[in-house]
Amino acid sequence: MPKLFAIGGATVDLVGCPYKPLKYQDSNPGQIKLSFGGVARNIAENASRTNTNVSLMALFGDDPFGQLCYHYCENLGMDLSYSKILENQRSATYLALLQKDGEMNCAIADMEILSKLGPNDFDYGISQMSSQDYCSIDTNLSVETLEALCSKIPAKIAMDPISSQKAVKAKSILKYLSVFKPNSMEAELVCGFEIKDEKDILSALDYLIAHGVKEPIITNGSNGVYMSNGNEKVHLYHEPVETTNTTGAGDAFLGVYLSYRLKGFDWIEACKWGLCASYLTVQTDDTVAKTLNEETLSNLKSKLSITLDVL
DSSP, X not given: OOOXXXXXXXXXXXXXXXXXXXXXXXXXXXXXXXXEEOHHHHHHHXXXXXXXXXXXXXXXXXXXXXXXXXXXXHXXXXXXXXXXXXXXXXXXEEEEEEOTXXXXXXXXXXXXXXXXXXXXXXXXXXXXXOTTSEEEEETTSOHHHHHHHHHHOOSEEEEEOOSHHHHGGGGGGGGGEEEEOOBHHHHHHXXXXXXXXXXXXXXXXXXXXXXXXXXXXXXXXXXXXXXXXXXXXXXXXXOOOOOSOOTTHHHHHHHHHHHHHHTTOOHHHHHHHHHHHHHHHTTSSSSSOTTOSHHHHHHHHHHSOEEEEEO
């Protein structure tokens, strides 16, 4: 049975929100929420929740945060046998302080552990992959590590570039990617030209195909997604949705898209399932929706009107 491998970040997220307007240089009563993140880990969790066989290949510190994150992933059914726990290392941790209205005030991202990941650290896990599998990698890794990993991964490689700042890391590895899912701003930086309208998005799809990507997917916010398989270009979108939290929507889309590709669905049908996953996720406070599973997605897909335009 084909499976999903995910290589990259697994983080512990701590977010504090005060009950009253924030007072600087003082202790503020409020709520502190602990959750687990990291793009690779989020993609792996979304796929796990849709009954996909998943191996997460990440670095965990041997601190209490690392233990919590490790056991959380393990309890979800992820295979962690190729992950590593590093002695005397802090786990990847994201600490955010919000304003009373939920807007970001400031944050500290301690991702030093990711710099410890070398190009050969997951060779055993890579040796267990086949051409029928998918492997998701993220741009939290260095360019050198990404290039080295991509050159020896036999599985179909998928990537979410994460942010406009990190998207440029994908430039040198496009030829290795089966699935590449930037948003329009990230696509601008990778392709090297401005994207203002649908015509530009279609040009970006052509650029990515020409540079080796098999299935480029460009997300365009509330306007849905644009995709190509080299022969066709399509635009899929649905009715507007009230959002509670957009963080994690892209990870939900890609995790479920890959899950349904592994189940044998074609690229367009898998995209519809991915859109349902992101639709569900943006309506929750969680980065990964706890209600996400095959049943809830199936019920949502039967009700959600998704329009397909062949371009």
